[in-house]
Amino acid sequence: MQARLCPAEASSQGEQRKSVTATLALWAAAPAAAGGSFGLLLPILLFIPIFYLLLIRPQQKKQKSWQEMLGKIKTGDRVTTTGGIRGVILSLKEDTIVIRVAPDNLKLEVAKTAIASVVQEEAK
Numbered sequence: 001m002q003a004r005l006c007p008a009e010a011s012s013q014g015e016q017r018k019s020v021t022a023t024l025a026l027w028a029a030a031p032a033a034a035g036g037s038f039g040l041l042l043p044i045l046l047f048i049p050i051f052y053l054l055l056i057r058p059q060q061k062k063q064k065s066w067q068e069m070l071g072k073i074k075t076g077d078r079v080t081t082t083g084g085i086r087g088v089i090l091s092l093k094e095d096t097i098v099i100r101v102a103p104d105n106l107k108l109e110v111a112k113t114a115i116a117s118v119v120q121e122e123a124k
Contacts, residue, residue, distance in 0.1 A: 069118055073097075078119040081110055086119065 073079065077089050079099060087099035090107065098109050 070112060070115060073115065073118055079115050080117050080119055081114045082116045083114070085110075 073089060073092070075089050075091060078086065079089060079097075080086050081099075085099075085101060085108065087101040087108065089097055090100050091098045092112075095112050096109050097112055097115065098107055100107055
């Protein structure tokens with residue numbers, strides 16, 4: 001059951017709806033100020049190159065140097081894994097590496113992508 005409003009309340013709500021509707025219609029029909037839309041887009045357009053230079057480009061350079069480092073590893077290199085395990089490379093496979101971990105000469109097979117850095121070559 002709907003509650004009935006007194007005539008005074010009903011007319012004020014109707015007037016409010018008409019005034020809101022008229023305001024929105026006038027606002028939508030008003031022509032945009034010259035250069036107004038460009039002024040709104042300018043900050044967004046400036047953020048794109050700044051975002052690229054500060055975030056994307058350094059990450060791409062880091063990724064490229066890491067890929068080069070993975071391509072240059074060979075047996076006998078001392079490496080550190082992403083888990084912090086340090087060892088000497090015994091053998092290389094397609095996507096895995098076998099490393100020897102001191103002091104017990106434990107052999108571990110890790111993914112090639114788990115290599116965080118090449119520390120140095122083992123002295124021969």
